[in-house]
Amino acid sequence: MFWTGYVARLACLTASGGVIQDSASSATLAAVLVMRERALKWKGNKLGLSGQARLRIYCSGHVHTSIDRAIWVSGIGEDNLVRIPVLGEMHSLDVAALDAAIVADTRAGFLPAGIIASVGGTSVGGTDNIAEVCEVARRHDLYVHVDAAWAGSAMICAEFRNLWDGIEMADSMVFNPHKWLGAQFDCSAHFLRNPESLVRTLTGSAISSICAPLAFGFIADLTGNYSTPFSASLCLLLVGAAMCLVMRPDRQVQDVA
Numbered sequence: 001m002f003w004t005g006y007v008a009r010l011a012c013l014t015a016s017g018g019v020i021q022d023s024a025s026s027a028t029l030a031a032v033l034v035m036r037e038r039a040l041k042w043k044g045n046k047l048g049l050s051g052q053a054r055l056r057i058y059c060s061g062h063v064h065t066s067i068d069r070a071i072w073v074s075g076i077g078e079d080n081l082v083r084i085p086v087l088g089e090m091h092s093l094d095v096a097a098l099d100a101a102i103v104a105d106t107r108a109g110f111l112p113a114g115i116i117a118s119v120g121g122t123s124v125g126g127t128d129n130i131a132e133v134c135e136v137a138r139r140h141d142l143y144v145h146v147d148a149a150w151a152g153s154a155m156i157c158a159e160f161r162n163l164w165d166g167i168e169m170a171d172s173m174v175f176n177p178h179k180w181l182g183a184q185f186d187c188s189a190h191f192l193r194n195p196e197s198l199v200r201t202l203t204g205s206a207i208s209s210i211c212a213p214l215a216f217g218f219i220a221d222l223t224g225n226y227s228t229p230f231s232a233s234l235c236l237l238l239v240g241a242a243m244c245l246v247m248r249p250d251r252q253v254q255d256v257a
């Protein structure tokens with residue numbers, strides 16, 4: 001957890017909050033649901049997608065299949081996951097093409113909802129230019145989720161950190177301490193700029209979402225309102241139980257060690 005917090009501080013997202021998900025796939029699904037609800041003015045959960053403008057989500061062709069599955073499960077539909085070409089040795093999203101696709105979709109009556117950027121794609125490590133992607137997103141008021149499932153751990157090393165320049169502008173980011181940081185599976189760290197939007201999406205309540213920043217004082221929330229399984233994960237319960245044990249006032253320091 002120390003390293004998880006350290007990476008989060010590097011991402012400048014700790015002031016906002018985070019939650020431990022059971023997998024990067026769950027974090028990405030949660031992010032896609034937020035994109036959907038935000039774009040539909042928080043009415044998608046109630047009204048469904050029928051009769052609404054068709055949502056669009058943008059990514060490169062190098063993202064993990066968990067992104068496809070999130071699009072299926074969220075009801076957005078594979079045809080609305082727009083694959084943008086990549087450029088350069090890092091196989092980064094071509095941001096000019098990204099911008100043009102968003103403009104064209106908007107003109108055609110689609111509803112752009114968000115962008116999924118990648119730091120370390122599964123096949124060849126494709127890494128998007130996060131700062132440039134976030135600038136495009138800001139221009140079009142879109143949500144940005146960064147999938148750094150395996151490569152996020154490497155950002156502890158100063159020599160790699162330039163690979164996610166601009167990460168502080170993203171709305172959410174996931175990386176898996178259970179991949180390279182030796183954490184027990186399942187431990188996907190999902191950091192959020194604005195926890196309220198996730199809580200509002202998964203509880204359907206603006207009031208719960210107002211309380212979210214209070215719960216996010218700690219790195220993880222225990223209520224299950226921040227994850228798609230709707231319950232605290234086993235890992236979270238174990239971390240909580242371990243912390244209670246360690247912090248017991250009658251516990252001797254040598255017992256803990």
Ligand SMILES: Cc1ncc(COP(=O)(O)O)c(C=O)c1O
Pocket residue numbers: 022023024025026064066120121122147148149150176188
């Ligand atoms: C880039 C990337 N994203 C997402 C995932 C999915 O991670 P998880 O198994 O935690 O859902 C992987 C898995 O290896 C991955 O490499």
